Amino acid sequence: MKSRTLGPNGPQVSALGLGCMGLTHAYTTNRPDESSGVDLIHRALDLGVTLLDTADIYGPETNEQLVGRAIAGRRGQIVLASKFGYTFEPGKPRSIGEIDGSPAYAQRACEASLKRLGVEHIDLYYLHRVDAHIPIEDTVGAMSRLVEQGKVRWLGLSETSAATLRRAHAVHPITALQSEYSLWNRDPEDEVLPVCNELGVGFVPFSPLGRGFLSGRFQSIDDFAADDYRRSSPRFQGENFAKNLALVEKIKALAEQKHVTASQLALAWLLTRGEHIVPIPGTTSLARLEENLAAAEIDFSADELAAIEAIAPQGVAAGARYSEAGMRQINR
Numbered sequence: 001m002k003s004r005t006l007g008p009n010g011p012q013v014s015a016l017g018l019g020c021m022g023l024t025h026a027y028t029t030n031r032p033d034e035s036s037g038v039d040l041i042h043r044a045l046d047l048g049v050t051l052l053d054t055a056d057i058y059g060p061e062t063n064e065q066l067v068g069r070a071i072a073g074r075r076g077q078i079v080l081a082s083k084f085g086y087t088f089e090p091g092k093p094r095s096i097g098e099i100d101g102s103p104a105y106a107q108r109a110c111e112a113s114l115k116r117l118g119v120e121h122i123d124l125y126y127l128h129r130v131d132a133h134i135p136i137e138d139t140v141g142a143m144s145r146l147v148e149q150g151k152v153r154w155l156g157l158s159e160t161s162a163a164t165l166r167r168a169h170a171v172h173p174i175t176a177l178q179s180e181y182s183l184w185n186r187d188p189e190d191e192v193l194p195v196c197n198e199l200g201v202g203f204v205p206f207s208p209l210g211r212g213f214l215s216g217r218f219q220s221i222d223d224f225a226a227d228d229y230r231r232s233s234p235r236f237q238g239e240n241f242a243k244n245l246a247l248v249e250k251i252k253a254l255a256e257q258k259h260v261t262a263s264q265l266a267l268a269w270l271l272t273r274g275e276h277i278v279p280i281p282g283t284t285s286l287a288r289l290e291e292n293l294a295a296a297e298i299d300f301s302a303d304e305l306a307a308i309e310a311i312a313p314q315g316v317a318a319g320a321r322y323s324e325a326g327m328r329q330i331n332r
Helices: 034-046 062-071 103-117 136-148 162-171 192-199 238-258 262-271 286-297 302-311
Strands: 003-005 012-014 051-053 079-084 122-127 152-158 174-180 202-206
Touching: 034 062, 034 286, 062 079, 062 103, 079 103, 079 152, 103 122, 103 136, 122 136, 122 174, 136 152, 136 162, 152 162, 162 174, 162 192, 174 192, 192 202, 238 262, 238 302, 262 286, 262 302
Parallel strands: 051 079, 079 122, 122 152, 152 174, 174 202
Antiparallel strands: 003 012
16 A cells, blocks of 8 residues: 655555444444454555544444454554544434533543543544634644643644634644545635645545445435435435436546546545545445555546546535535534
8 A cells, every 4th residue: 555644744644544434323324243344444454554534423432442442453553543522422322412622622532532442542633523612722722732641643623614724733733634525525625725735734535435425336315224324415315316426427437448446536536636635435345445445556647637627527516515504514
């Protein structure tokens, strides 16, 4: 696996990481049991993945517990990333509450994550969403104290605006910003990516396959389990689904011309967008894992990149990324 750095002063990681959310959270379609989830993480590590991404809210709690079991005995191979900011009731699924970016909560959340993960420190600790009621300077100040305490090595932000990134970076260096970025969500190109490049902040695209949609595997809303999160996502609803499926068919056609899969084309394209960009595709399938990671070896000609640009320009996706409430929590 090729490697990259998350910004000039960040950690060196595999060019593609592994997003672990879907192993226990949100996506119930084909979700593996615990043993299979551990096996998948082990296979990723065997194939050279060194960046694992989780969060306390995934489950909640169960994702960090699963990742902790999977990395036991292999801690030295991994740059371990987790996130905090959402409140929840321990042990209760679907108990996501408010966003809390207070210094006291940052300390408490980190210590709880360390216990669930079974580690002495978290390498990359993200604020999951910005608390509209707490100045970002206060939250990042508290996160910097976690670095001083040796509980965290590097700091990150998730789904923040460029202006907030600047303010946070002035308090303590931000190593990585995580946000949705893919062929059907190119919003970060407007302001966030330029500021990341200016400040030397790595960028970690989550949902680089459009929550699995860009793989081409889903042809109908009925392909998702009844309680799968994607059934409630605007981009998977009604006419939006049909319009987005038409885009996927074009991506699949380009991929076939290059003798790769649609997923591989989408991931390899992201890797061309900047040297400090490290996508974290998730999967529940060993075969899909191996398929995704092979994308790191794919190169494009200028004509191929132009063809991708022609079919997937900015704003091509139909529908919002989240519900109205979810959209109010991003780009703060």
